[in-house]
Amino acid sequence: MIGPLATGLIVFALVIALVSLLTTALNKSMGTVLLVAxxxxxxxxxxxxxxxxAALVGGEGPADTATLIGYTAGTVVIPPVAAFWGVGExxxxxxxxxxxxxxxxxxxxxxxxxxxxxMG
Amino acid sequence: MTGRAEQxxxxxxxxxxxxxxxxxxxxxxLVAVYGIFALAAGARAAVQISRQFGEAPLAYTLSAFAAAxxxxxxxxxxxxxxxxxxVACGIELAGxxxxxxxxxxxxxxxxxxxxxxxxxxGYVFIPLVLPVLGLYWLSRRx
Numbered sequence: 180m181i182g183p184l185a186t187g188l189i190v191f192a193l194v195i196a197l198v199s200l201l202t203t204a205l206n207k208s209m210g211t212v213l214l215v216a217x218x219x220x221x222x223x224x225x226x227x228x229x230x231x232x233a234a235l236v237g238g239e240g241p242a243d244t245a246t247l248i249g250y251t252a253g254t255v256v257i258p259p260v261a262a263f264w265g266v267g268e269x270x271x272x273x274x275x276x277x278x279x280x281x282x283x284x285x286x287x288x289x290x291x292x293x294x295x296x297x298m299g
Numbered sequence: 300m301t302g303r304a305e306q307x308x309x310x311x312x313x314x315x316x317x318x319x320x321x322x323x324x325x326x327x328x329l330v331a332v333y334g335i336f337a338l339a340a341g342a343r344a345a346v347q348i349s350r351q352f353g354e355a356p357l358a359y360t361l362s363a364f365a366a367a368x369x370x371x372x373x374x375x376x377x378x379x380x381x382x383x384x385x386v387a388c389g390i391e392l393a394g395x396x397x398x399x400x401x402x403x404x405x406x407x408x409x410x411x412x413x414x415x416x417x418x419x420x421g422y423v424f425i426p427l428v429l430p431v432l433g434l435y436w437l438s439r440r441x
Contacts (some may be wrong), residue, residue, distance in 0.1 A: 253342060272327050273323055
């Protein structure tokens with residue numbers, strides 16, 4: 180895992196969550212901007228997953244492999260599912276769904292970092 | 300109460316037509332949260348049970364049970380199965396209160412954390428708030 184990438188993903192996901200909350204507060208439905216942002220976040224998460232898998236295959240990485248794989252898979256799955264579920268709701272509650280995902284991702288990436296550093 | 304007025308304006312106060320009402324509007328967000336908790340609790344339980352079930356069988360079984368309840372709720376709310384959602388919410392509330400209390404009174408019984416340990420303190424108390432929110436939501440969408 181790369182520290183800066185993980186940190187960037189955490190910050191970016193939080194920004195998405197806050198913008199989503201703002202959109203909900205302003206009573207607007209999902210826009211293209213949020214979807215594109217989710218897409219970019221997903222690409223970043225996939226890159227991170229690639230690094231994790233590469234490290235594990237190469238024999239590096241923490242002792243708690245199973246949990247790390249679980250979190251890695253979770254982070255990759257959540258943004259597309261959230262996008263699908265949020266787009267289906269054409270009201271202010273669509274972006275609120277994205278906000279849920281936006282808050283979940285930082286928590287999971289944070290846990291991945293802890294496990295990686297052997298603190299898990 | 301402004302929230303309610305705004306909802307009317309965006310046309311969310313549409314008449315209840317059976318089916319998918321519990322999974323629309325704010326319910327959509329509840330389904331998303333329950334989905335994430337089903338994933339989190341389920342993955343956690345799977346890892347715990349597969350690797351060291353003997354260490355804390357009760358806690359790990361409860362983790363899996365909690366995951367099942369969350370999954371059931373996500374599906375029931377999303378599909379508009381009101382009665383099932385109501386029952387699952389009740390089980391969830393009872394679970395978090397009982398396990399939360401037990402984990403404080405008798406920490407020995409719960410050497411490893413579950414989602415419901417300490418009233419969900421490991422998950423910023425969201426497990427404690429969720430069933431209350433769910434019951435409130437179901438009571439509004441009658």
